[in-house]
Amino acid sequence: MKKYAGFRGFASATATAAASALFLMVLFCGCDKPEPLKIGFSGCLTGRLSDLGTAGRNGALLAVEQANKAGGIQGRPVELIVKDDKHDPKTAVAVDRELMDQGVVAIIGHMTSSMTLAALPLINRERMVMVGPTVSSNGLSGMDDYFLRVIGSNTARVNLMADHIATRTDVKTVACLYDLGNRSFSHPWFTSFKESFEKHPGCRVVPVTFTSTQDVAYGDLVDEILEANAQGLLLVAGALHTAMVCHQLRKKGSKMPVFSSGWAQTKQLLLQGGRAVEGMIFFHYFDQDNQKNNYLGFRDDYVDTYGEEPGFAAMCGYDAASLLIRALRMDVNPGNLKKTILDHRVVQGLQGDFELDAHGDAKRNYYRIIIKDGRFVTLE
Numbered sequence: 001m002k003k004y005a006g007f008r009g010f011a012s013a014t015a016t017a018a019a020s021a022l023f024l025m026v027l028f029c030g031c032d033k034p035e036p037l038k039i040g041f042s043g044c045l046t047g048r049l050s051d052l053g054t055a056g057r058n059g060a061l062l063a064v065e066q067a068n069k070a071g072g073i074q075g076r077p078v079e080l081i082v083k084d085d086k087h088d089p090k091t092a093v094a095v096d097r098e099l100m101d102q103g104v105v106a107i108i109g110h111m112t113s114s115m116t117l118a119a120l121p122l123i124n125r126e127r128m129v130m131v132g133p134t135v136s137s138n139g140l141s142g143m144d145d146y147f148l149r150v151i152g153s154n155t156a157r158v159n160l161m162a163d164h165i166a167t168r169t170d171v172k173t174v175a176c177l178y179d180l181g182n183r184s185f186s187h188p189w190f191t192s193f194k195e196s197f198e199k200h201p202g203c204r205v206v207p208v209t210f211t212s213t214q215d216v217a218y219g220d221l222v223d224e225i226l227e228a229n230a231q232g233l234l235l236v237a238g239a240l241h242t243a244m245v246c247h248q249l250r251k252k253g254s255k256m257p258v259f260s261s262g263w264a265q266t267k268q269l270l271l272q273g274g275r276a277v278e279g280m281i282f283f284h285y286f287d288q289d290n291q292k293n294n295y296l297g298f299r300d301d302y303v304d305t306y307g308e309e310p311g312f313a314a315m316c317g318y319d320a321a322s323l324l325i326r327a328l329r330m331d332v333n334p335g336n337l338k339k340t341i342l343d344h345r346v347v348q349g350l351q352g353d354f355e356l357d358a359h360g361d362a363k364r365n366y367y368r369i370i371i372k373d374g375r376f377v378t379l380e
Contacts, residue, residue, distance in 0.1 A: 036079035037072070037332070039064070039324060040099035041317075042092060042109030042119070045084035048212060049182075049238050051268040052111045052313050056133045057082055058306055059317030060108050062298065067325045074332055078325065085110055087181075087213075089118035096122055096130075105334040106131065108320045111313065113137035113185035120147060129337045131324055133316035138188045141361055146338060148360030150319040150349070151285055154189055154261075157366055160283045161259060162196035164368070165232060169257060172202050175230035177221060177245065179237040181212035182263075186236040189261050193234065206230055212241055222248040236261040243273035250276045257281070262369075266311045270374055280371045285364040286312030287351060288376045295350040319349045 041060055043053030064080045072078055081102055083095035092115040099107055106129040110116045116135045123130045123146050132140075132149035141153045165171050176193060178186035194205040206228040210216050222245060225233060233249065233256055235242045242264035249256070258277070262284040269277060288309070290296075298318060302310040326347075327340040338360075345356040354364045368379045 034076045036077045038079050038104045040104035040107040041082045042085050042095050043111040044087040048240050049087050051266045055313035056111050056317035059314035060321040063318045063321035073328050085115050092118045106324050112182050114182045117184050131320040133320040137185045150362050152362050157283045158192040159196050166200035171232035173230050174232045174234050175206045175225040176234045177208045179212045180209050189236045218244045218248045232257045234259045239264040239266045239269035246276040277371050282369040283366045284369050287367050287378045290351045298350050315350050
């Protein structure tokens with residue numbers, strides 16, 4: 001009997017200890033922070049195009065910070081894991097693979113068309129949603145894939161530029177200087193512009209190319225432009241190269257008007273170009289002087305955080321992250337993310353609403369921009 005009673009006492013004590021352990025486990029688990037919801041960012045953070053990638057990352061970080069201040073997603077904080085693609089195709093694929101291995105539910109990136117096209121096979125194979133902030137290559141339009149973007153293709157912008165030069169200036173011969181280092185963006189821009197511009201009587205386009213991944217002889221490029229008897233110059237290149245070409249052009253005494261695809265519309269162009277880029281014309285979806293309340297609040301936060309005004313890449317990085325956060329709040333399952341986004345195509349952007357088509361390409365308004373007194377000024 002005593003033996004039985006002792007067993008009962010032991011069993012009772014064991015049960016009590018187990019219950020206590022379970023209670024403590026529940027208590028401690030309840031105190032643990034919930035697992036973050038991870039979103040990746042892949043962009044060019046080093047090298048000659050780093051102004052684009054850094055701004056896109058900064059914009060995305062602000063969107064994530066605001067989401068977390070508002071409680072995250074279903075009580076889970078959002079974490080942005082950032083990778084540098086170094087504007088190298090192999091690196092772009094490698095860092096996207098790293099992000100997937102780290103458990104991201106989607107990727108914001110890349111910042112250029114060439115890097116996005118390099119990553120696309122992996123993205124589609126893994127069914128990983130990628131949202132491009134600043135990718136506008138026509139070669140990514142109309143595809144049922146896992147790449148979506150918060151801007152449209154180049155078509156509308158190219159046509160606006162061609163019509164502007166042909167009908168509102170005296171320029172009939174345009175030298176188009178484009179960067180083969182981002183060929184998937186620049187070459188379609190050139191071919192589309194040539195086709196559109198040469199529809200106007202007496203208009204022609206002269207191609208001139210360089211490769212940004214190599215040393216660039218800017219003086220030689222300008223000599224080639226001048227020898228072609230061009231009356232105007234269209235640059236499809238990043239900010240640094242655009243600025244250096246303009247310096248050489250003015251140094252050689254040319255006063256020809258200069259136009260840009262819009263790729264170069266960053267702070268670096270103003271800093272590096274100075275007076276040499278005054279009067280340059282763009283058509284862009286970004287309005288530096290936009291007065292929408294959403295944009296003004298974002299601009300103030302951006303200036304407070306980073307000490308400078310945001311450009312188009314920062315705005316688009318923010319819009320891309322916000323698009324993903326909105327969709328994940330509707331359905332946190334990554335497997336449903338693409339469908340969720342495409343089921344709710346009207347998006348509240350910083351500078352006004354925009355709409356995605358059935359393939360995830362955005363439709364935005366464009367503005368005519370000029371560089372005046374060291375600023376990007378919206379004309380219309």
